[in-house]
Amino acid sequence: MIKIVFNLLNKKFIFTMFALITIQQILVAMGTACLSLSGQNLNKPTHFVLFITGFLILSILPHFVTIFLRKTEMQGYFQAYYSFIELRLLKFAGSAKIWPNHQQKEKYQTAIGPEAENYLTAIAFSIFDIFLFLLTIALNILAISLVVDSRFILAFAVSAIVSYWVFSRLSSSIDQLIEREQENKMRFLSYLLKSWDNVFLKNSQINQKYISKLEGHFEQTYELIGKANFQTELLVLILTIASCLPVFVLIIYLTVTHLQDASYLAGLMVTIPKQISILSNYRSVFQQVTNLNTFTTRFRSYWESSHLTESDLSGRIKPEKIRLNGQAFDSVEQLIKDLDTTKKGRILITGNNGAGKSTLLVHLNAFLPESFYLPSSPSLEIGDQLGSESTGERILKHLEFVANNPTPVLLLDEWDANLDNTNKELINERIDQLARQSLVLEVRHRS
Incomplete structure (x- = not known):
């Protein structure tokens, strides 16, 4: 899934993001x-x-980089969504x-909608944030180790190993819970x-039945959202404690062993807030990894639901x-x-419900080299602004x-x-005119 997201992201955008993040975090580390x-x-x-003075200047400079970073970031995410579309x-x-079919259509339209854009953006955001936090950790640890004490490299390395061990042990169960949440x-x-139709029409039995089923879907999803997020935050809390212990132990040890060295203690004390910030970045890394797993799982369902293959339309048609x-x-x-040799006129398609009359039209549209399919209540992009017209006016515009x-x-x-009788007669006359030049095949609501 990560590979798919990277393929959707523009390569120039990826390079620019990594470059800007690197410049920003080098400035932060120099400030440390x-x-x-x-x-x-x-x-x-x-x-x-x-x-x-250098610290104060270097505390401000990264914010200038952020201006370009955010602009590039948001444009790149939206461009990735358009690539998805x-x-x-x-x-x-x-x-x-x-x-x-109708069920697939509804699922497909949901899959390519705004939720897909949200999760695609969230995945890309998490990837760049993980890189940012890892770079922040590495550069700041390097700065503290070179200036204060080299043993901080070892302490932070132990923190990373312990945190990773805890994360690998606990994260799989959360992933499964998130998958169930997304399915619901x-x-x-x-x-x-x-x-x-189920809400705004005054059909009380239908209204209540629909609302009851919707509430059922909501309650199942609501419960799983609560469980998934509680367990996710619990994992992050455990990771925070696990990552802090080795570094805190080293700080206490260095403080006790350098009580007579005021200069060393001053250098150590001023970096403690930064070290706590680094440890919070450990938490942020694992939180973003957890989020990445969550968003990837959720986006996967949209990716899979948006996959369409050729349908056996003929299998739905009963000649x-x-x-x-x-005529049969x-x-x-x-x-x-036969239609290849028929140049004009009107052909009325009739049959029982479920015989596949509408599917026949779609099938013909797929195989006839030059055909124009006009669905019921059309709203095709025909150049005219379609707004509050009646159904009859809309059909006439399309004709x-x-x-x-x-x-x-x-x-x-x-x-x-x-359509009322007046509109039927008006549109019928217009179709007669078109049939003098073209072949018209029509399924009528009432024959």
Whole structure:
């Protein structure tokens, strides 16, 4: 999953981020070194002022880098999301062969929505934050070890090893819990997409049934979110304690053994807040690793749900239950061959519910070289601003688009649904005009 995210990120963006973070943390580490040296030079006013001035300047400079870092960061994350959309959506433009069923469609639309962008951004953010914290730890430990005492390298190394051991022991159970949480969350969000008709229409039995099931999905997800986050924070607390002990023991030991060396103690004491900050960065590293696992698990579900393959549309079509202008036809393949020789006119597709009439239109759209599919209640990008028009006005706008961009085959799916008689007659006349130049195949809501 991490590899997939890196492939979505622009390579120039990745290089720029790592470069800016490195520059920023080098400045921070130089500030740590100046702070240590100022403590060791309390008895030398000139040197003390020089080092403390350097520390103050170096405390400000990283914030200038942050300005460019944040700008680059947010643009890069959004660009990665667009790459995700290109890969999972836009590259399939015109691929009617992958038209999903309704359940797949709802899950797919959820998968490519804003939640995917949030988790993709969170994964990338965690990766760069882990690099930032590790670089901060390494450079600041190096600065303290060179200026104060080299044994701090060993103490921080022991802290890292103990922390990693604790993390590797406890993190797998949390990952499993997060996976269950995400599965339930996806079910909740998919069910939420069915809310419009089930909530806003005044059908009390349906309303209550829908709300009851939605509450059930919510309660399951709510409980798992609580468990996952509690265990995650408990792990972070344990890691914090484990990482602090070796360094705190060394600080106490060095303090006791250098009680007579005021200069050494001054240099050591001024670095204690920085050392605590380094240890908190250990906590931050493991917290971000935990977050990375969480976000990766959640993004994986969106990545997998956004994967569409070619559908066997013909398997959903029952030719024996469908009529074309009242006549039976042998097979979909033969129909496609016959349509190649039919240049104009209207063909009415009729049949029982579930016979696959609408699927037949989608299938024809996939295999006929030049065809235009107009779904029921269309809102295609036709150049005109589609706003508060009635269904009839919307269909007429789409038909005008087709008239201005002639196509050999026009496929109309239940264009007469939810239309009054006046609009039906008006649109029917317009279709008659189009049928003088093109072949029109139509599924009528009421034949």
